[in-house]
Amino acid sequence: MKLVFERGNEGNQCTILPECDVPQVELTTPKREKSLHLPQLSENELSRHYTELAKQVHGVNDGFYPLGSCTMKYNPKVNEEAAALKGFTKVHPLQPEHTMQGCMEVLKTSEELLCEITGMDAMTLQPAAGAHGEFTGLLLIKAYHDSRNDKKRTKIIVPDSAHGTNPASAVMAGFTVVSIPSREDGCVDLDKLREVVGEDTAGLMLTNPNTVGLFDKNILEITSIIHEAGGLAYYDGANLNAVMGVVRPGDMGFDVVHINLHKTFSTPHGGGGPGSGPVGCKAFLQEFLPGKQVTGTEELAFKVPEHSIGSVKEFYGNFLVVVKALTYVLTLGKEGIPAASKNAVLNANYMMEKLKDIYPMAYQETCMHEFVMTLEKMEHEIGVSAMDIAKSLLDYGIHPPTMYFPLIVHEALMVEPTETESKETLDEVIGVFREVYEKAKANPNAAHEAPVATYIRRPDEVQAARKPVLRYEF
Numbered sequence: 476m477k478l479v480f481e482r483g484n485e486g487n488q489c490t491i492l493p494e495c496d497v498p499q500v501e502l503t504t505p506k507r508e509k510s511l512h513l514p515q516l517s518e519n520e521l522s523r524h525y526t527e528l529a530k531q532v533h534g535v536n537d538g539f540y541p542l543g544s545c546t547m548k549y550n551p552k553v554n555e556e557a558a559a560l561k562g563f564t565k566v567h568p569l570q571p572e573h574t575m576q577g578c579m580e581v582l583k584t585s586e587e588l589l590c591e592i593t594g595m596d597a598m599t600l601q602p603a604a605g606a607h608g609e610f611t612g613l614l615l616i617k618a619y620h621d622s623r624n625d626k627k628r629t630k631i632i633v634p635d636s637a638h639g640t641n642p643a644s645a646v647m648a649g650f651t652v653v654s655i656p657s658r659e660d661g662c663v664d665l666d667k668l669r670e671v672v673g674e675d676t677a678g679l680m681l682t683n684p685n686t687v688g689l690f691d692k693n694i695l696e697i698t699s700i701i702h703e704a705g706g707l708a709y710y711d712g713a714n715l716n717a718v719m720g721v722v723r724p725g726d727m728g729f730d731v732v733h734i735n736l737h738k739t740f741s742t743p744h745g746g747g748g749p750g751s752g753p754v755g756c757k758a759f760l761q762e763f764l765p766g767k768q769v770t771g772t773e774e775l776a777f778k779v780p781e782h783s784i785g786s787v788k789e790f791y792g793n794f795l796v797v798v799k800a801l802t803y804v805l806t807l808g809k810e811g812i813p814a815a816s817k818n819a820v821l822n823a824n825y826m827m828e829k830l831k832d833i834y835p836m837a838y839q840e841t842c843m844h845e846f847v848m849t850l851e852k853m854e855h856e857i858g859v860s861a862m863d864i865a866k867s868l869l870d871y872g873i874h875p876p877t878m879y880f881p882l883i884v885h886e887a888l889m890v891e892p893t894e895t896e897s898k899e900t901l902d903e904v905i906g907v908f909r910e911v912y913e914k915a916k917a918n919p920n921a922a923h924e925a926p927v928a929t930y931i932r933r934p935d936e937v938q939a940a941r942k943p944v945l946r947y948e949f
């Protein structure tokens with residue numbers, strides 16, 4: 476399709492302005508040397524442009540979207556209504572505190588409820604994404620060790636079943652990563668963990684449920700091994716959709732946790748839009764939190780924690796994302812929150828059971844909110860890969876599962892149905908997965924060609940990531 480710059484014509488515009496009735500003033504400095512290349516489109520052309528773009532994407536509103544580890548649940552529209560209220564959209568972050576008490580109450584209530592859900596004592600809403608939260612949490616761990624003058628703690632232990640952002644964040648925060656393998660059952664190898672902990676251990680980052688969709692059954696032992704070595708325990712809670720309202724990282728011995736509002740708490744994500752990755756911590760780390768904390772009961776006030784690591788994002792993070800998440804938490808309430816998680820787990824197990832006779836599962840245990848299948852055998856025997864199956868699903872209006880992740884499973888497809896899909900949809904999708912499998916078996920070559928009914932077929936993803944074209948050359 477044409478880019479917006481290639482549409483329209485000189486002089487086309489969307490607004491009709493009245494004649495200028497004030498004297499025109501010629502600006503002296505600073506002045507642009509060349510005129511801007513702005514697209515010139517009528518409202519009709521502009522509207523069609525965006526409609527055409529919208530038709531090319533697949534969103535939760537289009538159909539099933541089982542992208543594992545991403546929790547593409549349906550986002551209730553009431554969240555948007557709340558976030559669109561003028562009192563939230565028309566504030567300026569530098570307004571005097573007494574004029575934005577309502578917004579501050581939103582921040583405070585959100586912090587309190589998220590602390591209750593995670594079992595933490597304090598929280599910052601500043602980080603803008605999950606990985607950003609990890610980075611922030613690691614800086615808290617670093618600040619803690621530094622404050623005790625414990626400078627030798629330079630290593631962060633990361634199991635190989637962690638999300639890929641965990642080791643990356645640890646390196647960015649200045650730590651050395653020690654990777655430990657998982658056991659056959661997908662859980663952390665405790666013997667290996669005992670071997671690597673020591674005086675140089677700053678902490679451990681645990682993704683739980685981990686990237687193979689399993690809840691580590693030795694979790695209490697893991698946190699106590701870390702604590703006994705003098706390290707802190709970090710919980711990657713981006714997969715909280717499996718456990719919210721059922722168990723709490725704080726009760727499992729974790730000192731720091733990040734959660735993804737743009738996954739578990741039903742705020743839209745994808746396409747690089749605004750996210751939010753709040754970080755919760757136990758009381759002894761509160762003094763290091765970034766940004767400002769809302770304090771007080773009657774008249775609320777902002778306060779920078781005593782030994783704050785500084786700001787990790789301007790002002791209060793992505794405030795309107797927090798409004799949406801708070802709306803979601805209050806809509807579901809104390810009963811709805813665990814019910815959502817339990818249904819997410821039920822839906823994943825239902826799909827797994829209905830598919831495992833033809834799609835081999837990487838692990839045989841009961842899964843949490845997602846499951847991982849391995850198509851290694853199929854690829855070996857008939858040359859049909861996880862990619863071919865994923866691409867075939869597109870022709871049925873289904874977004875592919877996460878492909879080739881986690882890295883510890885070969886030919887992996889990771890499926891996360893979420894709780895917002897009905898049994899009817901799940902049954903339909905199970906039917907499609909089975910049909911795709913049968914067709915691929917009967918005609919492997921056709922599977923290599925899929926998808927055939929989409930706007931574009933198989934883009935070169937590697938090239939797109941390695942050599943992104945981000946500027947329009949005039």
Ligand SMILES: *Cc1c(COP(=O)(O)O)cnc(C)c1O
Binds near residue numbers: 544640712713750
């Ligand atoms: C999504 C995810 C992250 C990263 O979150 P972003 O918001 O994409 O930065 C980290 N850990 C896990 C387990 C995740 O699923």
